[in-house]
Amino acid sequence: MKLLMKEWKLCMHPMGYIMPLCAALVLVPGYPYSVSCFYTGLGIFFICLTARENHDAGFTLTLPVSRGDAVRARILFCVLLEVATLALMGVMILVKKAIGGNTPNPAGLDAGLALIGEGMIVFALFNMVFFPCYYRDISKPGKAFAIAAAAVFAWIILEIVATYTVPFFRDYLDRPDPQHMGEKALFTFAGLALLVSGTAWSIKTSVKKFEAQDLNL
Amino acid sequence: MSYDKKNPLKVEGLCKTYPSFRLEDVSFSLAPGMITGFIGRNGAGKTTTINSVLSLVHPDSGEITFFGMPFAEHDREIKEKIGFVSAGMTYYTRKKLQVITDVAKTFYPAWDDGVYRSYMAEFGLDGEKTPAELSNGMKIKYALALALSHGAELLILDEPTSGLDPISREELVETFLKLKDEGKTVFFSTHITSDLEKCADRILFLQQGRLKADDSLDGFRDAWRIAECAGDPTPELKQAAHGLCRTREGYTVLVRKEDAGFPGAREATLEEIMIHLEKEADAE
Numbered sequence: 001m002k003l004l005m006k007e008w009k010l011c012m013h014p015m016g017y018i019m020p021l022c023a024a025l026v027l028v029p030g031y032p033y034s035v036s037c038f039y040t041g042l043g044i045f046f047i048c049l050t051a052r053e054n055h056d057a058g059f060t061l062t063l064p065v066s067r068g069d070a071v072r073a074r075i076l077f078c079v080l081l082e083v084a085t086l087a088l089m090g091v092m093i094l095v096k097k098a099i100g101g102n103t104p105n106p107a108g109l110d111a112g113l114a115l116i117g118e119g120m121i122v123f124a125l126f127n128m129v130f131f132p133c134y135y136r137d138i139s140k141p142g143k144a145f146a147i148a149a150a151a152v153f154a155w156i157i158l159e160i161v162a163t164y165t166v167p168f169f170r171d172y173l174d175r176p177d178p179q180h181m182g183e184k185a186l187f188t189f190a191g192l193a194l195l196v197s198g199t200a201w202s203i204k205t206s207v208k209k210f211e212a213q214d215l216n217l
Numbered sequence: 218m219s220y221d222k223k224n225p226l227k228v229e230g231l232c233k234t235y236p237s238f239r240l241e242d243v244s245f246s247l248a249p250g251m252i253t254g255f256i257g258r259n260g261a262g263k264t265t266t267i268n269s270v271l272s273l274v275h276p277d278s279g280e281i282t283f284f285g286m287p288f289a290e291h292d293r294e295i296k297e298k299i300g301f302v303s304a305g306m307t308y309y310t311r312k313k314l315q316v317i318t319d320v321a322k323t324f325y326p327a328w329d330d331g332v333y334r335s336y337m338a339e340f341g342l343d344g345e346k347t348p349a350e351l352s353n354g355m356k357i358k359y360a361l362a363l364a365l366s367h368g369a370e371l372l373i374l375d376e377p378t379s380g381l382d383p384i385s386r387e388e389l390v391e392t393f394l395k396l397k398d399e400g401k402t403v404f405f406s407t408h409i410t411s412d413l414e415k416c417a418d419r420i421l422f423l424q425q426g427r428l429k430a431d432d433s434l435d436g437f438r439d440a441w442r443i444a445e446c447a448g449d450p451t452p453e454l455k456q457a458a459h460g461l462c463r464t465r466e467g468y469t470v471l472v473r474k475e476d477a478g479f480p481g482a483r484e485a486t487l488e489e490i491m492i493h494l495e496k497e498a499d500a501e
Contacts, residue, residue, distance in 0.1 A: 002323045009320050010309050059308040061273060063324045064296040214274035216264070 003065060003073030004080075010059075011074075013050040019043030020081055023089035026111040027096055029103055033089075033115050034156050037122040040085040041130065041148060044078045048134055048141040057138055057215060068207040075131055075203050082123040082195075086116055102176055108160040113184040114173040118159060120191030124198035126152050135206040137213065220294075221285030225249050225371040225402040226270065231279030233269055240265050240426045243279070247371070247404055252397050254413035254434070255406040256487070257423035258495050263406040266423065267375050271301060283371065297325055300364020303375040307348050307356055314359055315344035325367035333366035340392075354385030361392065371402045378412050390416045410487035422491065424498055434487070441490050442482040444470045460493030460500070469493070 022039035133144035162169035422430035471493030
């Protein structure tokens with residue numbers, strides 16, 4: 001908890017607040033909505049960049065905490081931002097429905113329950129790629145972000161293509177709510193499972209990499 | 218293993234290899250309540266030693282204990298009793314000092330707000346300022362205030378006086394002497410040896426990754442003499458020389474005290490000893 005407060009008070013970058021607000025892009029017609037989750041990843045990159053510029057690792061590791069604690073706190077803090085993004089996305093989906101703007105989306109999944117599941121998959125993928133790369137060498141957050149962004153965009157392109165070509169995506173997930181809610185709930189649950197297990201794997205791997213790293217601060 | 222106040226830091230057989238540098242078998246221990254100067258030219262391995270001691274880099278071999286406890290198993294306990302200050306590092310330059318302090322103090326059970334306020338006042342620091350608004354000397358003092366407010370008994374300072382003007386360096390040296398009077402142990406790396414002449418009790422001299430000397434300041438200085446000569450040194454002087462330096466008038470030559478039967482031989486300063494020994498190493 002103390003380290004989470006440290007992340008918030010000392011490492012938070014304004015982009016960390018602004019980027020999750022991009023979840024409101026679900027209100028825009030004809031937009032690849034899962035990209036809005038990528039923006040939160042951009043906010044996370046800015047937090048890691050700010051941490052590097054402020055010698056955060058040097059400060060944190062002189063505190064009576066372990067390297068593992070420092071890694072867990074950073075990733076959990078970022079997961080909180082991801083959860084906030086998904087929550088806002090959920091609210092915006094409901095708003096869109098209430099104002100009657102829930103028209104079919106030609107650029108990927110419609111704004112509905114399956115989009116939340118898709119967002120979880122995007123975040124799981126981001127966490128599994130970005131943090132282990134970042135904690136291999138904390139002086140190069142840009143490289144880690146470039147690799148994670150490539151992975152996330154590759155998945156988003158696959159998702160968009162799937163809404164036209166893969167029957168499960170096309171006929172069940174990419175349909176306006178409340179159609180096929182069972183399939184969508186299953187997809188969302190799978191996304192949640194991937195987010196939880198993927199982030200847990202990411203934390204474990206990142207801690208190992210950070211503990212092995214020589215920090216010439 | 219229990220807390221042993223009499224052994225603030227003990228390093229045995231520390232080795233670390235990089236592609237272009239090797240720290241070899243560095244061993245030393247610090248005496249409590251003393252100021253130990255850790256000298257050597259840039260690149261000698263001072264920061265690598267300190268980073269290894271603090272487990273920021275992983276040594277290839279060696280044992281490091283703080284207060285009789287190995288760092289790996291007692292890192293939290295040890296970190297509560299030490300303070301690390303590095304001149305090259307400025308944390309959170311745009312955050313107010315008070316914000317940084319409010320975060321830091323939550324990690325230390327022994328944090329004392331009264332002590333913090335008194336050091337802030339003594340050092341002339343304003344909690345509403347940011348590190349970006351402080352001079353380098355004031356940044357060091359703020360880092361010291363943080364370390365001292367959580368009851369650090371051992372202060373590890375990496376080049377704290379580098380880049381400071383003479384007045385600021387003098388102020389810091391006086392601060393270190395005051396801390397010594399309070400019973401704190403200070404381990405202080407620098408290549409500005411004149412600061413150590415004013416405050417150090419003991420000198421560790423690191424040269425090309427090896428500990429060349431571990432002695433009291435007086436003992437270290439007393440072992441050497443400087444012979445000054447106009448023109449080229451005589452063959453006898455060259456034979457006894459441990460490094461030659463060109464001067465406007467001729468040469469200065471570092472010789473061992475027992476070999477100092479040359480006319481004009483005088484006591485050597487710490488800086489002269491270090492420079493001549495480095496010249497000797499370069500010549501080899």
